Amino acid sequence: MIHPVLHLRVRQREEIINACEQLYRTMNFREITLKEIGSITSFSHPTIYNYFQTKEEIFLALFRREYDRWNEDLAAILDGDPPLARGGSFMKYTKLGNSDITVSRICMG
Secondary structure, three states, X not given: OOOHHHHHHHHHHHHXXXXXXXXXXXXXXXXXXXXXXXXXXXXXXXXXXXXXXXXXXXXXXXXXXXXXXXXXXXXXXXXXOOHHHHOOEEEEEEEEOOOEEEEEEEEOO
């Protein structure tokens, strides 16, 4: 069983990543600040520094999570259980400008 404090820490970390994902749907990487991310979480933006040192770390955590989900979908396809059949999702990557990449999850099913 996960210790309650550790469980809370994991939940709050996920909340930050989810906020980043939500903002990333309508803003590019340069426009998003830790203050913006903090404005849609349940805690202030200085608290984010207890979980991530930079916004780049948050984006890396978001990309890592999406990469893991994508791998799960691919593994399911190889196992004969396609993601669309079980309400899975696919990722859409769009290049914006010189260095900004938007990631959006397209839910299917």
